[in-house]
Amino acid sequence: MDTFGANEWLVDELYDLYRQDKTKVDPAWWEFFDDYSPGVPGQPPTLNAATSGFVPAPVVTEPVTADAPTALVTPPAAVPPSAPAPTYPVPPAPPLAPKAEVSNETATSVLKGPAARVVTNMEASLAVPTATSVRAVPARLLQDNRTVINNHLARTRGGKVSFTHLIGYAVVRAVADVPAMNSHFTEVDGKPALVSSSAINLGLAIDQTKADGTRQLLVPSIKGAQDMDFSQFHAA
Template sequence: MTPDNKFGGSFGPNEWLVDEMYEQYLKDPNSVDENWKVFFAGRNGTPKPSTPSTPPTPKREQAKVEAPAPVAPPAPQVQPVQSVPPVQPQTPAAPQTVRQAAQPLPTPAQPVAKPVKEISTPTAARVEPLRGVANRVVQSMEASLTVPTATSVRAIPAKLMIDNRTVINNHLKRARGGKVSFTHIIGYAMIKALRQMPEMNAFYTELEGKPAIGHPDHINLGIAIDLAKEDGSRQLLVPSIKGCEEMDFGQFWSTYESLVKKARKGTLTVEDFAGTTCSLTNPGTIGTVHSVPRLVQGQGLILGVGAMDYPAEFQGASEETIANLAISKVVTLTSTYDHRIIQG
């Protein structure tokens, strides 16, 4: 093998083809054309530089060989190159020494001010005084701001309560009629719990200017009722069921329903709101999970009932998955109490 570029690069990009023919010539000189055979036979290194129009001339020593004189390949016809006049370099123009005067920066145009329409402001909006029961609620809410409270939150499985409610309502449907709600059941359970823990049914007061705790003789359970008014607004009323500790479930249910009917008819009196010792509110009916309601003065406890549903992490599961995993619906109860009477 001869080194690369063995022909001095005289064939340009066709050098690879000449190399292949040269390799073929080395293996079998008769496998190439006679002209190439003579050319390769006369090459033993880098060829001498020659013009494209003149074929390579064999050396004199090679002329002494008895072999027939090599025939030079026909020279390719080369078009004469026309002479191009040299490009005269252009002399760069001399920089101008005259400095132009600095132009002042343009001042941005001021936005066109549009005239503002004058809007007539009413001297006063329509003000409706709060009278009667509504006025009493406002006073209670403002007074509740002075009550230091704490809140305990618990999530309780509701499967057993749901099943028992279904059994009760099916019995009422076949017998006397009527319907039991979850608020009825939770409210009555709250009364039974207060009978076992009467210290929760208390209120803060003062005795001769000193802090004191009052213990009512009865459990008067306040029921939060959300009512729609004729003008579309809503009103929260909290009348109370008096003497709940002596009632059975039937008596409690009947008194509860009578109080709700009075609230819807607008026949509640001030006495219906007086003497409340604890309250029950059920924001779960509007989808609230749990809340921290206000505790008014004169009460020691308010129980909030949240929405009854599957835990959030299982609400997207199928019914089959919930059944296989034995997942129960839960209800969240919040107990907000006066921290002055419940200090533990």
């Protein structure tokens, strides 16, 4: 059976079926298997290809290759639809309050007491000859001294000093050292005159806040300041 080569086993299986029941085999094989003897070499098949229409295909043995592992693809988890945002009713805008009518009237009040006295003194000072000069004075030492004094007061009897106290006392000491500064202008029998005094009376304008929140300008007068030390001046 070298004629069939690798297909010899297929011919033998078809011959076994033919022997059992030839109707199980294609009629084209019947004439061949009538004279077929298995194991006899050189016996060619007597099939008529034009009439049978069946030609056994050669069996080709292909190498078996292992399939590549298939990657598992996990489908994305279904995202549940988000719930619609709740809607809230918008409250109506509050009605606008009617604008208060602006009065064009002006109010005038008469100054009394300390306020009236300050105005009188300010008006009187306009008649005093004044010579204005400007000097640049370093204030760093003034600030440092105030800090030293306030720290000492905090450790002892308490209280604080301000720049007004320091500058006011410095003016008093300067006037005492230069008596010519302690002079003022006046008129005697209608003639100008210069009055010199040995006493130093100092007035300081101080801006204070009253109990109702308004502010008031006070001008305390310190009499005999030339004889005071700084502690007495601060207490006055």
